[in-house]
Amino acid sequence: MCERDDRGRLVLRRHADAVAVAHDPGTFSSRVSAHLQIPNGLDGDAHRDARRLLDPFFAPARLQRLRPGLEDLARALVPELRHPVDAVGELGARYSVRAASLWLGWPAGLEDELLDWVAANRAATRSGDRARTAAVAARFDEIVHALVVARWATGADVTAELMATRTADGRTLHEEEIVSILRNWTGGDLSTLALCVGVVAHGLAVRPALQDALVDAPDEALAAAIDELLRIDDPFVSNRRRATADTQVGECPVRADEVVVLHWPSINRDPEVFGDPDAFAPVHNAAANLVYGTGPHVCPGRPLATLELVVLVRALLRAGRLRLAPGTTPERETPPAGGFGRVDIVLEPV
Numbered sequence: 001m002c003e004r005d006d007r008g009r010l011v012l013r014r015h016a017d018a019v020a021v022a023h024d025p026g027t028f029s030s031r032v033s034a035h036l037q038i039p040n041g042l043d044g045d046a047h048r049d050a051r052r053l054l055d056p057f058f059a060p061a062r063l064q065r066l067r068p069g070l071e072d073l074a075r076a077l078v079p080e081l082r083h084p085v086d087a088v089g090e091l092g093a094r095y096s097v098r099a100a101s102l103w104l105g106w107p108a109g110l111e112d113e114l115l116d117w118v119a120a121n122r123a124a125t126r127s128g129d130r131a132r133t134a135a136v137a138a139r140f141d142e143i144v145h146a147l148v149v150a151r152w153a154t155g156a157d158v159t160a161e162l163m164a165t166r167t168a169d170g171r172t173l174h175e176e177e178i179v180s181i182l183r184n185w186t187g188g189d190l191s192t193l194a195l196c197v198g199v200v201a202h203g204l205a206v207r208p209a210l211q212d213a214l215v216d217a218p219d220e221a222l223a224a225a226i227d228e229l230l231r232i233d234d235p236f237v238s239n240r241r242r243a244t245a246d247t248q249v250g251e252c253p254v255r256a257d258e259v260v261v262l263h264w265p266s267i268n269r270d271p272e273v274f275g276d277p278d279a280f281a282p283v284h285n286a287a288a289n290l291v292y293g294t295g296p297h298v299c300p301g302r303p304l305a306t307l308e309l310v311v312l313v314r315a316l317l318r319a320g321r322l323r324l325a326p327g328t329t330p331e332r333e334t335p336p337a338g339g340f341g342r343v344d345i346v347l348e349p350v
């Protein structure tokens, strides 16, 4: 069946279709936005060069240096969970803002402004109103622009390092390029990480035996369990591609210039690949799990997101067991946003 959304765009929900499209950037371009999007909106050599420049920021050795600071952040949030807390809007949003600020060297004083922004961004996504989403994106650019200006040749953190980075032809990045990169490193992902915390906290709260099994599990096993919970209920909804020529996806014809939508939550639950999509099988499903995408645009931030989630879950399980707060019912986000809008949880001491 060729499903089209209310804007006439072909929606791809099959795993095989997603893999075919994501691995054919010549036919399915990532230039879908009029805004400068580095690296998300680039194709070909420009995309490859940008990834070469930026991927080292996520190298494992660099991220491990961040770990002690993340552990402090996670531990500091644990006492708040003695009482019911919304795992998305409170725990997840606060942790994702603090973790991103720690990584990028941004001032703690920015926390409330960024939390306001995460809430506004989630509301705008929920509304499906493009003008509202654009206004929220513009507000984020203003926040980042002010940070970049304040740092011009001063700081010694990841933001300053990005500003000192040189391209293959030896120049430093223009300010609008830096703002675009920082937007793609944080703008969407503050909200995404908060939504991921909601899905993972819920997934653990309804699986008490899994929590017991993970307490002393090595990082790799904990990361695999988190990936599998995110596969079952992927809160990162979609990416787009624009066809560069008349083509076809599966049995569906696509005309040149048409936009197709990769619908990750459905792709990650495709029964042809995963059988029962609700069956928790981290080892079996790992290779086909597309929560972080696939192909040349595969998420470069995956190691950072995974480290942040592993550190948080480890801190929570060391302190107790997660339960849904008595008398509350988790609320789903409103499509097109994914995951939960609100999940109240508590941490029962062991």
Ligand code: HEM
Binding pocket: 022, 030, 038, 039, 040, 041, 051, 184, 185, 186, 189, 192, 193, 196, 236, 239, 240, 264, 290, 291, 292, 293, 294, 296, 297, 298, 299, 300, 301, 302, 304, 305
């Ligand atoms: C929190 C969980 C996260 C999820 C579920 C997620 C998911 C994804 C997915 C599915 C893609 C593929 C996009 C496509 O095919 O067009 C992607 C790309 C991307 N992600 Fe993530 N991501 C997460 C966290 C992060 C973090 C923490 C960062 C950076 C700090 C990040 C930065 C990016 C960038 C820059 C791209 C574009 C890559 C490119 O176009 O080459 N992501 N992400």
